[in-house]
Amino acid sequence: MEQKRLNYMRRILGAGILIAVLSAGSAGVWLWRRHSWDVAVQRTYRIGWALLPPLEVRGDDGRPSGLAVELLRGAAARRGIRLEWVYTDEDPESALRTGRVDLWPILTITPERRKLFYISDPLLETDHCLLVRDDSRYRDLTDLASARIGTSNLTIDGPALRRRFSQARIATRPSVRNLIEDVCAGLSDAAYMNEYSALAALLERRDCGANGLRWISMMQQRSRLGIGATFDAAPIARALRDEVALAAAEHKLGPIAGRWGYLSANLESISAILESRRRELRLAAVAALFALLLVMAIFQAARIRRERNRTRHAEAALRETERTLRLMAEHLHEAVATFDMERRVTYVNRAFERLTGYSTVSLASRGTVEQARLPWVHPAHLDQVQSCWQAAFGGQAVHAEDYRVVTAGGDVKWITATWGPILDEAGNQIGVLCTGRDITARKAAEQTLRQTSLRLATLLNNSPLAVIEWSDHRIVNWLGGAQQLFGWTADEVIGKTLHDFRWVHEDDWPEVRSAMAAMSERRPALCRNRNYRKDGSIVYCEWYNSVLPSGADGLPAGLSLVLDITERRHAEEALRRAHAELERRVTERTLELSAANVRLQDLDRLKSQFLASMSHELRTPLNSIIGFGSLLRQELAGPLNPEQKKQLDIICKSSRHLLTLINDLLDVSRIEAGRADLQSEPFNFNDVAAEVTQSLMPLAGAKGLDVAVDIPPEGIQLYQDRKRTLQLLLNLVHNAVKFTASGGVRITARTAAQRLVVAVEDSGIGIKAEHLGMLFEAFRQVDGSARKVYEGTGLGLYLCKKLLELMGGEIRVESEYGKGSRFEFELPLRSSGANPALEPKAEAMG
């Protein structure tokens, strides 16, 4: 903007000076011109014209018209000068030089032309410009350096144009209209013309229809326009120019200018100024200056309007930008604060408020930063931050190291901040911008990390394990018990690889290599191998190798924890040897035992066989003893005296006892050998009970005992081994009778839960509590002294227990010593399932 204004002023000043000089010159020749006038007006002057709107145009009647034409026509009429208007396509220079025309209405004044013919003092001034198509790429003069430029051959300073565009192809065309048509048709890139013509063309919308024309100004190419004439006709030209000025002063130009609407208002002013100039040359110069200013104002008007539009857009854009920036600042994650040079807070964004708890308003009320003593800065960091402030207000950009702030709410936060100067367009500092970021979390993380690192380092260094860190297969750390375990110091091994020193035992490379292979696939690997110590001794090691994340260098990294397992190895070895020895002994012993077992089985088989044979062999003589004893006792062979009867009774009783003994022994042996066969059959328990009482009644009766039976009258139906059931009951009742001296024996039976429950009670001698536990063991008669009183094999109860176990039942006893006993056994009502013992067996026993 500044630059433009400056140019504008300079141009006005230049024009003013020029006009002043010209005015002085014209005043000098004034007298001479008046003198020659009378001669000059005697003849008709041929005046050339061409199409050069708006200065020279063809009127509706075919006669020449236009601003310059009308001005001169009017002036000539008033001066009594006869003009003949001659249209010519020829360029004005040659037309004047050859004398084909005497005058030319308006011509650019150049030194070259002044040598060839006369040109009057300037009537008008104009800038030149280039018109290009609006859609073309041409924006300024430099774009046109090698373009095709069309120019009119009439008023244009050709050499000047060629100087300016030395690379361009310049073509001459007869009229301005031709030039514009060429541009529109694309035959040329630009039309070069004075700004009058350009303005007229644009105002008449003589453009390319949809595609407008754009104006590129050539400001340095200012032209002054005067009336051209042969040297002979020079006084006429001078007179015409004076007359125009006079007419302007007398307001006679109005109607003429009115036809060229865009000039009219200004020509009013021109007239007024020129009138006063007649009276006073100095005034005239001033008037001319104003006139020129105003003329220039016309063609500047469009430019200014355009400029204003551009400015408006620029301002809108600026406002938009500012709004956007503010929005961005508001939504920035970073805290932003600005200060003016008085160190007052001018703005803080939301992030700043969130961070410190202070708002723009609350900070502004505190005055300058110095007065407020930087309220949010932690006292410990005040000096540090102050120095940053000083630097920032001194124009430097500074970054504040991490420091703490205390928020309005009293919280302490870590932040990092950057300070920088705010400059205006001229580069003067107008404030300071501060941006900051909350790094409390990062600080905390750093703190944690530091502590963790410290803990880890402490842990590693106090570890009994050797801690070895690797990078690219080289040792980079030698920590913990590494030196103690292997003997080398860190300095001796750091930087070395496994192969660089005698460390791995030759025979253990396969294990080490496979661990290394696992590591290279980023898998942890456990490796047990032997290592050499520095002193050459061997140590058994257990390596716990893990993969570390690659460092910044991207090389593979790992960590090994190494445990000395030498002692463990020795212990394991000893254990293994002991174990092997034990194994050997066990095997030996097992062999012995199995041999013994075979022998035992043989013995057992022999025993069973023996017992079975014995039993059979014993029965045959017993048959005779019992049989004939009984015959004799019954006196079937003859009468007996009482002594004989008594002795025969003893024989009978003893032989029956012997039979029971043999039977029990046989049963026990069968049961223990697992060969006791059970025969299930349906029967009624009542019959069994009756059989038992019947068979024992004589004995009981002899002892004066009462045998009571308490069984449900309908009886209890069983599916069991009848003989064994009988044997059980008989055994218990016989015992009861045997061990009871007085009182009675009672048999009760009932069913419960599909089982037969039988109790045999007596009022006998009973059993001592300490003997109850061994009551059902083989060959035990509870009280040794009882044997003297009562006969028994000691096998009876044991046999009962074994039989009941075999039949799915059980037996219990309650007894009070001296008062009597109560034996109770129970049996399933039905024997369980298929019993192999049901199958008849053909055994050769004899």
Next chain:
Amino acid sequence: MMKALLVEDNENNRYLFTLLLEYVGFSVVTASHGRQGLEMARTEKPDVILLDIQMAEMDGYEVAERLKSDPALLTIPIIGVSSFAMPGDRARALSAGFAGYIEKPVDPERFGETVVKLVNDARLSQ
């Protein structure tokens, strides 16, 4: 008077069983081994045969089998007398067509009665 054939290889037992049977009213003929027992069964036509199981040469089972295969002797009840006291022995004897089974040593007070009862039962079932 019913006739009983006693086949028993033990002389003492022959004597004892003969006495016991005669006391309950049998006329008793005896054989000391199986083959003789078979011959006597054919010639004597006894009402009952008491057969010892354990005998040398031809045991009780074989004798019984032959007796049962002779239609003329088929109906004579056979009572096994044995010192085999294993539980399966009684079942085996009964399943071989014996009318009864008495274990040795016998109860002399009940032996005769038992034989009479078994003969009566066998007759009733025929």
